[in-house]
Amino acid sequence: MTGPLLQIEDLRTVFRTSGGDVAAVDGVSLDVVRGRTLGIVGESGCGKSVLSLSIMRLVAHPGRIASGRVLLEGRDLAGLSNAEMRGVRGKDIGMIFQEPMTSLNPVHTVGFQITEGIRAHEPHVGKAELRERGIAALARVRIPSPERRFDEYPHQLSGGMRQRVMIAMALACSPKLLIADEPTTALDVTVQAQILDLLRDLQAETGMAIILITHDLGVIAEMADDVAVMYAGRVVERTSARDLFEDPQHPYTLGLLGSIPRLDEDRERLLAITGAVPPPFALPPGCRFAPRCPFAIEACRAEIPALRAIGAGHEAACLRAPVEEALA
Incomplete structure (x- = not known):
């Protein structure tokens, strides 16, 4: 266009x-x-x-x-x-909000929050594929050990890593x-x-x-x-x-x-x-x-x-x- x-x-x-x-x-x-x-x-x-x-x-x-x-x-x-x-x-439209320290929900894992958009827009995607795509999103923003980080909570990450998680969330649905x-x-x-x-x-x-x-x-x-x-x-x-x-x-x-x-x-x-x-x-x-x-x-x-x-x-x-x- x-x-x-x-x-x-x-x-x-x-x-x-x-x-x-x-x-x-x-x-x-x-x-x-x-x-x-x-x-x-x-x-x-x-x-x-x-x-x-x-x-x-x-x-x-x-x-x-x-x-x-x-x-x-x-x-x-x-x-x-x-x-x-x-x-x-x-x-x-994806959005990276201010203050990654407070924009992430502390009671949900990083993986749950990254895949939330995929679940909303692509409800047919199964759990195994959700996990696979969430880990790929973490790897895409260069977070080390994405398989382990997928199951961690925001308080377990540094400020820079939380910002990368915010970027991964915003870009999950391209x-x-x-x-x-x-x-x-x-x-x-x-x-x-x-x-x-x-x-x-x-x-x-x-x-x-x-x-x-x-x-x-x-x-x-x-x-x-x-x-x-x-x-x-x-x-x-x-x-x-x-x-x-x-x-x-x-x-x-x-x-x-x-x-x-x-x-x-x-x-x-x-x-x-x-x-x-x-x-x-x-x-x-x-x-x-x-x-x-x-x-x-x-x-x-x-x-x-x-x-x-x-x-x-x-x-x-x-x-x-x-x-x-x-x-x-």
């Missing part, structure tokens, strides 16, 4: 509060291409995880998708019944799309590198698309083909990973990149973005980044800027873009 695997169109996810609905995801539009990795980056509280849960239709009450479409090969997931959506989860929400959080740098290498190898082997959610721009540089930068529930910059690092066009992206230490520069202090991400119930007027932006002018506080083309395949939601003009 041609065209994007997944299309998110003007998606808005809200949570009901005593003061009315507040939007955690507010008008997000993104495409995910087959065989490529889309990195979604931003500070905590920007709406990245809520976006991933919205795709999977796992937003808990009082949250709900208020408007927009999530098209998987042209099929609108937002309009499916709960039963139909259960047929999509695991089979067509999904077309894998959503990895902070897949390297709380892992040391050596294990982090191993997990990223594993995801890259599995993508090359299966051709699946990946949505990689992280706050770590180093992970984005290593893994992503395309990048969306989120701030306060909206996408503020969208481009290829190469262009993001070589020619960032939104002041928020500049701030994120400026906070990373570089070996080729001698600086006494790193750049820092002042303030914090505003909560969704107390958003400022106009551009949501304006109160923290060193380039903001009065017009920035009067209207919410829309994503617009800055260059070929490069969009930014900033009235002052291109950056060169703002710095002049």
Whole structure:
């Protein structure tokens, strides 16, 4: 098939509060291409995880998708019944949740949890084949002694091995799309590198698309083909990973990149973005980044800027873009 695997169109996810609905995801539009990795980056509280849960239709009450479409090969997931959506989860879209220490059920063996998706989507598979496929899934993510690990419980595994189990669970039914929400959080740098290498190898082997959610721009540089930068529930910059690092066009992206230490520069202090991400119930007027932006002018506080083309395949939601003009 041609065209994007997944299309998110003007998606808005809200949570009901005593003061009315507040939007955690507010008008997000993104495409995910087959065989490529889309990195979604931003500070905590920007709406990245809520976006991933919205795709999977796992937003808990009082949250709900208020408007927009999530098209998987042209099929609108937002309009499916709960039963139909259960047929999509695991089979067509797999997800690695945050915190493998708490995402695995402590009272079930690793093998039981890995084969749960197979049992749900392929009820005809017998016990012997289930075990065989579960062990193969563990071997696929390079867990040593997979036959023994299949019968062990999560507390018997290290953090890195539990993360590999989460990956094995997500890939057990060979999904077309894998959503990895902070897949390297709380892992040391050596294990982090191993997990990223594993995801890259599995993508090359299966051709699946990946949505990689992280706050770590180093992970984005290593893994992503395309990048969306989120701030306060909206996408503020969208481009290829190469262009993001070589020619960032939104002041928020500049701030994120400026906070990373570089070996080729001698600086006494790193750049820092002042303030914090505003909560969704107390958003400022106009551009949501304006109160923290060193380039903001009065017009920035009067209207919410829309994503617009800055260059070929490069969009930014900033009235002052291109950056060169703002710095002049």
